[in-house]
Amino acid sequence: MSEDHHHDHQHHHDNRYSDMQARVRALETVLTEKGLIDPGAIDAIVETYETKIGPRNGAHVVAKAWSDPDFAEWLKRDATAAIASLGYAGRQGEHMRAVFNTPDTHNLVVCTLCSCYPWSVLGLPPVWYKAPAYRSRAVIDPRGVLAEFGLTLPETRKIRVWDSTAELRYLVIPERPEGTDGMSEEALAKLVSRDSMIGTAIAGMQP
Amino acid sequence: MTVHLHEKGVFTWNEWAEALSVEVHKPGRAEDGSDYFDCWVAALSGLLVAKGVADADTILALQQSWQRAAEATPHGQRILLENDPLR
Structure with missing residues (x-):
């Protein structure tokens, strides 16, 4: 308290x-x-x-996935192991799953039961993530919720909502922004916000 | 607090999730989830009693003691349990 x-x-x-x-x-x-x-x-x-754990860990995971196709492949196949290889292991022994945004599909993470969250890669959940309004509306009206976050997606883009549990936590891998070819992992990580890894923003978007 | 107790091995994470889930789904809980924090506190209290860490009477007595302490503490000063006049 x-x-x-x-x-x-x-x-x-x-x-x-x-x-x-x-x-x-x-x-x-x-x-x-x-x-x-x-x-x-x-x-x-x-x-x-x-401060230490925070969303910087997740940004490192995303930047590495953008830069290293083998790592991205591993992340898709076994996110728990791929993420642990960078030294970020869950405290509650939960499994991780990475969900990749594509031109067709945008991913959004919620925990409708309580506030399960991938702490090891994102740190403490933001207050709104735990709020009843987000927890219920993210499922009923994801497009409306995203618009309130300032993110308007094309009508053609599907939105998949992932409901976290005590055993399984999700990390959204946003799409790599255009015009970032040749950037270092470190520079790329700076483009990855916490919200882009929950799915309420995209990478490189102004907060 | 909950994470810390889990790490100390007081309960497993599944036990916690189950206790919280039972509270959240009890009849009479708010449909919009606005009493989530009440559920959290009830779940933690229940789990500590079930695990023999604390008994319900002790928790209730301390709760009342904290309330008396709060009322006996002048505004603007830090509330301390010692301020309970009956303690």
Whole structure:
């Protein structure tokens, strides 16, 4: 629980915890007393996911797939192993599947049940990914959702929506932007945004 | 918090997914998923009780203690469990 969260709910009245806020604090207390968590460790984990792991890992995977056809082939066949070869292994032992955008098909990832997300390659999920609106509407009206993200695809382009589970997480491999021939992997990785690997953007698109 | 406990081996990821799924699909849950966080907290509480890490009475007592502590803490100061007047 971040401090911000508490502040959001405290308004300018007396201090008061809702049952739910108090329950979370109670769980933290129990677990700290049992030595199962220390608040510093939680902060360190969040920090790692936000800065070190983050979406840069995924961008590396995509840039390598664009530059190295053998790697792309491996990624299609066995994404878990191909991604692990770059040192990005899942913490929950989940399997990865890479879904490649093509001129015919655009891929979009959601988790309708909760917020399963490929943490090892994308870091912490954005708030909207966990929001009920995205989780339900991405399935019912993917084209409308993409338009709200500023991405309008040709009517002829199919949109495939992939529903993540605890065991299987998806990484979208966006199409390589035009005019990027001869660019280094490092330069290519800079064109790959987090959202382009969820499918709510394309590579090289201005955020 | 959940990921950290998983890594400590308190429960497996499948056990967590199952506990969360049960909560999300309980009758009376909001259809739009707006009570997802409630589900998350209920699932984690339930799993810790099931695993013998904490008992339900202790969690409830601490929850009430935190609420009293919050009300006893002057505005603008950090809320500490020690501020509970009954503690």
